[in-house]
Amino acid sequence: MNKWYLSGGANTDVAVSTRVRFARNLTGFPFPGRMSSSQREQVNGLVREAAMHLTGEFAGVFHYAEMKELSDLEAASLVEQHFISPEFAVNREGKALLMSEDETISIMLCEEDHIRIQVMSAGEDLQAVYEQAVRLDEALDQRLHFAFDERLGYLTGCPTNLGTGMRASVMLHLPALEQADALRQLANTLGKVGLTLRGTYGEGSDAKGALYQISNQITLGLTEQAAIENLQTVTHQIMDRERQARNQLKQNEAFVDKVWRCYGILKFARSLDSEEFLQYISWVRLGVKLSILKNVDMEKVGRLLVITQPATLQKICGGPLEPRERDQKRAEMVREALSCSNEME
Amino acid sequence: MNKWYLSGGANTDVAVSTRVRFARNLTGFPFPGRMSSSQREQVNGLVREAAMHLTGEFAGVFHYAEMKELSDLEAASLVEQHFISPEFAVNREGKALLMSEDETISIMLCEEDHIRIQVMSAGEDLQAVYEQAVRLDEALDQRLHFAFDERLGYLTGCPTNLGTGMRASVMLHLPALEQADALRQLANTLGKVGLTLRGTYGEGSDAKGALYQISNQITLGLTEQAAIENLQTVTHQIMDRERQARNQLKQNEAFVDKVWRCYGILKFARSLDSEEFLQYISWVRLGVKLSILKNVDMEKVGRLLVITQPATLQKICGGPLEPRERDQKRAEMVREALSCSNEME
Numbered sequence: 001m002n003k004w005y006l007s008g009g010a011n012t013d014v015a016v017s018t019r020v021r022f023a024r025n026l027t028g029f030p031f032p033g034r035m036s037s038s039q040r041e042q043v044n045g046l047v048r049e050a051a052m053h054l055t056g057e058f059a060g061v062f063h064y065a066e067m068k069e070l071s072d073l074e075a076a077s078l079v080e081q082h083f084i085s086p087e088f089a090v091n092r093e094g095k096a097l098l099m100s101e102d103e104t105i106s107i108m109l110c111e112e113d114h115i116r117i118q119v120m121s122a123g124e125d126l127q128a129v130y131e132q133a134v135r136l137d138e139a140l141d142q143r144l145h146f147a148f149d150e151r152l153g154y155l156t157g158c159p160t161n162l163g164t165g166m167r168a169s170v171m172l173h174l175p176a177l178e179q180a181d182a183l184r185q186l187a188n189t190l191g192k193v194g195l196t197l198r199g200t201y202g203e204g205s206d207a208k209g210a211l212y213q214i215s216n217q218i219t220l221g222l223t224e225q226a227a228i229e230n231l232q233t234v235t236h237q238i239m240d241r242e243r244q245a246r247n248q249l250k251q252n253e254a255f256v257d258k259v260w261r262c263y264g265i266l267k268f269a270r271s272l273d274s275e276e277f278l279q280y281i282s283w284v285r286l287g288v289k290l291s292i293l294k295n296v297d298m299e300k301v302g303r304l305l306v307i308t309q310p311a312t313l314q315k316i317c318g319g320p321l322e323p324r325e326r327d328q329k330r331a332e333m334v335r336e337a338l339s340c341s342n343e344m345e
Numbered sequence: 346m347n348k349w350y351l352s353g354g355a356n357t358d359v360a361v362s363t364r365v366r367f368a369r370n371l372t373g374f375p376f377p378g379r380m381s382s383s384q385r386e387q388v389n390g391l392v393r394e395a396a397m398h399l400t401g402e403f404a405g406v407f408h409y410a411e412m413k414e415l416s417d418l419e420a421a422s423l424v425e426q427h428f429i430s431p432e433f434a435v436n437r438e439g440k441a442l443l444m445s446e447d448e449t450i451s452i453m454l455c456e457e458d459h460i461r462i463q464v465m466s467a468g469e470d471l472q473a474v475y476e477q478a479v480r481l482d483e484a485l486d487q488r489l490h491f492a493f494d495e496r497l498g499y500l501t502g503c504p505t506n507l508g509t510g511m512r513a514s515v516m517l518h519l520p521a522l523e524q525a526d527a528l529r530q531l532a533n534t535l536g537k538v539g540l541t542l543r544g545t546y547g548e549g550s551d552a553k554g555a556l557y558q559i560s561n562q563i564t565l566g567l568t569e570q571a572a573i574e575n576l577q578t579v580t581h582q583i584m585d586r587e588r589q590a591r592n593q594l595k596q597n598e599a600f601v602d603k604v605w606r607c608y609g610i611l612k613f614a615r616s617l618d619s620e621e622f623l624q625y626i627s628w629v630r631l632g633v634k635l636s637i638l639k640n641v642d643m644e645k646v647g648r649l650l651v652i653t654q655p656a657t658l659q660k661i662c663g664g665p666l667e668p669r670e671r672d673q674k675r676a677e678m679v680r681e682a683l684s685c686s687n688e689m690e
Contacts, residue, residue: 253673257615264609270602328598 009123014239016171020133023156023165024115025147031157032110040094050143067092076311112157169215176245194218209278259287271327300337354468359584361516365478368510369460370492376502377455385439395488412437421656457502514560521590539563554623604632616672645682
């Protein structure tokens with residue numbers, strides 16, 4: 001079955017992926033931070049049972065795994081794919097994961113909350129992803145009866161999630177706005193309307209490969225649908241601004257030269273660390289989207305973005321590798337992915 | 346007819362070209378610095394007449410051109426090809442040039458001396474080049490009777506050339522010794538034995554593209570043949586040291602990666618200034634010589650080194666170009682030269 005990142009999607013010229021996550025908890029149990037191991041086992045068992053008996057679109061979708069059974073590399077690889085949170089990968093005792101084979105849906109059990117439902121898709125597809133997350137949420141709620149307060153909404157382990165318990169985000173590729181140095185101001189503006197723009201590899205970190213995540217911050221005082229629409233409207237505005245900036249860049253000879261050089265380096269380098277790979281592939285991706293580079297297989301490039309990450313790469317190679325070996329293996333994967341491209345035509 | 350730099354030659358893995366130059370003067374005329382224009386005309390006419398009536402291997406070899414008839418670009422292009430001296434290209438009134446069509450032989454008239462004979466070849470071929478220069482020297486001497494003193498040897502415009510009047514040089518590609526930071530010390534040592542090692546684009550200038558020229562400095566107190574043998578011995582030692590350093594480098598993964606990246610940039614860049622072109626092509630040339638890169642057409646690369654120089658490039662393009670246009674044209678020439686290479690095999 002194809003992974004989500006290999007499927008098509010809307011607005012993929014700028015948007016890489018969309019995620020919607022719900023924080024939910026069961027009644028009758030303390031939040032995970034204060035649970036005993038037997039309580040964790042109980043919660044994991046209850047949710048597993050419910051998930052396995054879902055009908056309709058969710059019938060037979062989920063696989064169950066105890067997080068402690070995963071190797072460090074497997075866990076780190078899931079983090080790299082944004083499939084689980086970084087926190088979920090450390091101290092894995094008592095945590096469990098339900099996941100769909102195409103990796104679009106994950107349910108983290110006993111993370112900060114009993115249940116963290118996450119639905120992903122390629123491109124920007126907030127409404128559809130949100131709706132699927134809602135259907136899964138409702139199907140599980142029917143069997144599990146989530147902790148809910150009429151005044152406060154869904155009760156969550158951390159008060160910042162109280163209310164809708166929903167966090168929706170879109171990963172955006174914003175090389176042109178980044179180049180135009182427009183992102184700092186944009187991030188400030190977004191903060192004032194309850195949205196956050198940050199580098200994809202966690203808060204405070206620099207954006208690598210011009211990949212930025214926009215997400216909602218407010219979970220209290222508005223409906224989930226309103227939060228989604230708000231995020232969607234702003235995301236579309238940013239995507240349009242990025243497109244305008246790209247059209248400017250396309251006229252820029254130095255930019256076109258840079259795209260080709262990055263392509264040349266990726267196509268022939270014998271060693272690539274993950275950071276420089278992200279930098280170069282960012283420009284190549286943009287070059288393809290602007291038709292500067294032609295006949296580059298973007299599906300292979302999209303796959304590269306996932307499989308060349310340190311832990312995922314090592315997982316694919318079957319075990320731990322020295323940084324030097326990783327960089328060589330990464331370069332090999334990149335050459336292989338670009339070898340069939342006939343950029344000259 | 347093929348130009349010299351397209352022909353084969355000995356030791357071309359390290360040596361790019363060999364040049365031998367004789368400074369000669371006619372009796373009965375002051376040195377060029379103090380000649381009247383009619384005297385210059387007379388000297389140019391005499392030498393032209395002599396050169397045109399040479400027999401044997403030099404019969405019909407020479408074309409004659411008044412330097413003032415050349416455009417600035419044409420003159421600068423000849424300098425770039427080391428066919429004439431930089432000084433010969435400025436203030437061209439009263440100067441003339443005799444040259445062979447394959448550009449191996451030039452005779453500058455009324456430069457610092459009445460006659461500057463120069464013979465070039467590809468690779469390192471000091472003995473053969475020297476011998477051809479001697480044959481030409483003797484053939485002209487028979488007709489022109491050069492100024493010669495039993496005690497001082499050939500009389501020259503500048504006392505530093507007095508004696509043999511000979512300057513022999515080999516242009517060497519020394520990227521591995523440069524990388525090993527071995528050249529400063531080598532240059533010091535050479536200075537003590539009357540040889541000079543310097544960047545190819547004139548004294549004091551940095552070496553571009555790791556191209557260095559080794560030449561003799563001493564013209565008094567030893568025979569021409571001894572000077573040639575001395576230079577040849579040392580040149581062969583340096584070439585061997587370069588080869589050893591290259592074999593070390595070949596084991597170096599970072600170096601191999603660098604070679605491939607330079608190749609990738611050259612193959613795809615849309616703009617290349619002359620300095621970065623020289624840097625990258627230097628590594629690519631080395632990569633080919635070490636069989637890291639395969640199926641790269643080195644004849645085309647050798648030709649690139651000549652034709653992408655600023656003045657020569659503009660001459661080929663038919664007129665002056667903005668730096669921006671030159672860099673684009675250079676990148677185009679480089680892409681074209683590398684487009685047929687199938688480096689993957």
